[in-house]
Structures are given as structure tokens and as C-alpha cells.
Amino acid sequence: MNLNSKIYVAGHNGLVGSAIVANLKSKGYNNIIGRTHKELDLLDSYAVSKFFKEEKPEFVILAAAKVGGIIANNIYRAEFIYENIQVQNNIIHQSYLNGVEKLLYLGSTCIYPKEAPQPMNENVLLTSPLEYTNEPYAVAKIAGIKMCESYNLQYGTNFISVMPTNLYGPNDNFDLVKSHVLPALIRKIHLGKALEDDNWVDIRADLNSLPIEDIDGNSSKEDIIAKLDSYGVHCSNNKLQIEIWGSGLPRREFLWSLDMADACVFLMENRDFKDTYPENEKEVRNTHINIGTGIDISIKELAYTIKDTIGFNGKLYFNTDKPDGTMKKLTDVTKLNNLGWKHTVELSDGIEKLYNWYIKKNN
Helix, strand or coil: CCCCCCEEEECCCCHHHHHHHHHHHHCCCCCEECCCCCCCCCCCHHHHHHHHHHHCCCEEEECCCCCCCHHHHHHCHHHHHHHHHHHHHHHHHHHHHCCCCEEEEECCHHHCCCCCCCCECHHHCCCCCCCHHHHHHHHHHHHHHHHHHHHHHHHCCCEEEEEECEEECCCCCCCCCCCCHHHHHHHHHHHHHHHHCCCHHHHHHHHHHCCECCECCCCCHHHHHHHHHHCCEEEECCEEEEEEECCCCCEECEEEHHHHHHHHHHHHHHCCHHHHCCCCCCCCCCCCEEECCCCCEEHHHHHHHHHHHHCCCCEEEEECCCCCCCCEECECCHHHHHHCCCCCCCHHHHHHHHHHHHHHHCC
16 A cells, blocks of 8 residues: 555444544555445445445455444344345455455454364364354354455455454444443443442533433433443442443453554555465465454453542442353464564553543543
């Protein structure tokens, strides 16, 4: 890529896409294009075809996806498999038809089997069953990997697949149903802290920015407290308690989204499909690249780290009647490190950065 190359970032307003756009701009790239959902429905094959024919992007970063946490993945199973497959099919195929020089496809480490050996390297893909709650999403993302590989092998395209671990950072999703565990914990503990301090200015500002169902900052205190209680922020007799799903024992790896973006741009600038598998390989497969830190933490440790960062004095309650999901998900990042990239932001610093971003956004 050169600084004037036309680069299309699909999903440019999301957590992943916005971080990649920021990284590209910081490096001087000046011809970045994106479209909102209103401007371009990526589920619409005709609209995507028309966009590619008119815009003729030279490089494509496919960061658009329907994503969510354990609750959303399990409830909206049909939407997760249909929408993700449809979007990636449209963009990957049109990239081929319109001569895109290089495409970067972003998936997720949930593609790996539930009982995968830890840490998970790229070669454990499709070796045993997936974790049930996010199986539809994982199947969609695996299909994207195989589509990129297949187009490369049959048509000679240069499509790279990367599988980031759990991401967090600016523009994260803090919806208490659809968000992932880290932003959900930040918001719940932030609201718990505000209740603890009787800080209704912050509570109302938070709910005006992101209402919970029909409750916003204009609702009564009684209605707000009742709604927060239903989402695990319990206030009884002035005693605050935050409910967290599961035992707290599962371990997860977290990567600062701006680090992820730096890894993606590094690969776009410096590596090609041929660099993702051994030379003279007879059966080319598992060419995707894990992006992560190679370091994990238990959900319990994560929750207490966030509690300390925010300064919440109440209790944390782990509801073991709720599912844990996979007990351990740690990526092997040897392949990425060997390709020349390593993370820079450690989790404790990242949590503080994200909380400060969240506070600034809601005030």
C-alpha cells in the first residue's frame, strides 16, 4: 500500500474498524473510504456489487460483522450465522471480481474447538466440536477463512485472514445484553459506583447516552433502580452488589483494539498470503493468523481489577446458575510474532484507558 491507495474499511464505525481507520490515518493514509449501514447495506448483494464497480477500492479491510457476547450469541443464532456469512460473501466475492490487490478479513478466536489444547494455535481449527453458545457465529467466521483460502488458491488473490482475541477499546459496545464481558463489567460497576455515591447526574447521563430498554435518564429513580436490578446492579438497603454471570473461573485473553489495528495494518503493509503457510505445502490450510497477547486472566480477576480501577466499594456476586462458556481461551501468537509483530498495551493500562474514554463519552 502507498499513502494514496484507495482503502475501503467495511465496518469503519465499529470497535475494530474505527481503530484500524485511526491507525491508517496516523500513518498518513489519505484515501480511506467507508460507508454507514444507511449508505450501503452489506447484506444486499446488488448494492455491494454496485459500490465496488463505482469505487474500485485497491485494498479492502473487512471488519464489518454482527458481534455480541454470550447472551446475544445464544439468543440470535440465526441472525449471527446468516448476516455474517452474507456480508463476507458479498465483500470477498466482489473484491475478487473487481481486482482488489489485497484484502484483510477479520474473524475471531471463537472459531476454535471448545476443548482445544491451550494455548490455541492455528492448526487446531476444525479438530473437534465448537462451543455451543457461539457455534453459529464461529461457523460463519470459519467459512470466511475458507473462502479467502479458496479464492487465493483458485484465483490467485491475496486475501489474508486474522483472528483477533477478545478486543476492548474506544467505540466498544456497552449495551448490557449485546456487549462482551469487559465493557459490560465496566458499565455495570460504573453504575454501581454512581449508586454507591448517590451520583444521579452520572447515572442519568449514562442512561441518556445508552438507554436500557425503555429506561433513560428521564425515568424516575424508582424505575431506574428496578431496571438496574434486573441487569445485575443490585441496590438493597443502601448496599450495592454487582452480579456477574458464571463462576468467575473461566480465563480470557484481552487485546487493546488499537494494538489489534496496528497488527492489521502491519500485515497489510508487510505480509502476503504466501507468508502465512510453509513453502511447498501440499495441502494449504489454516493460513489464518491469531492476533492476541498470549496472556490470559480469570473473569474473577478481571472483575476485581475493574472494581479497583473504578473505586467501587460494594460486593461482586458470581451467579453460578448462569453459564460459564469455554473455561479457557488463550491464543498461541507464535505465528504473528514470527511475522514481526507483538502487542504493546497491557490489560491494566488498557482498562484504565477504556474507563476514561467511557466517562468522557458520557459527560
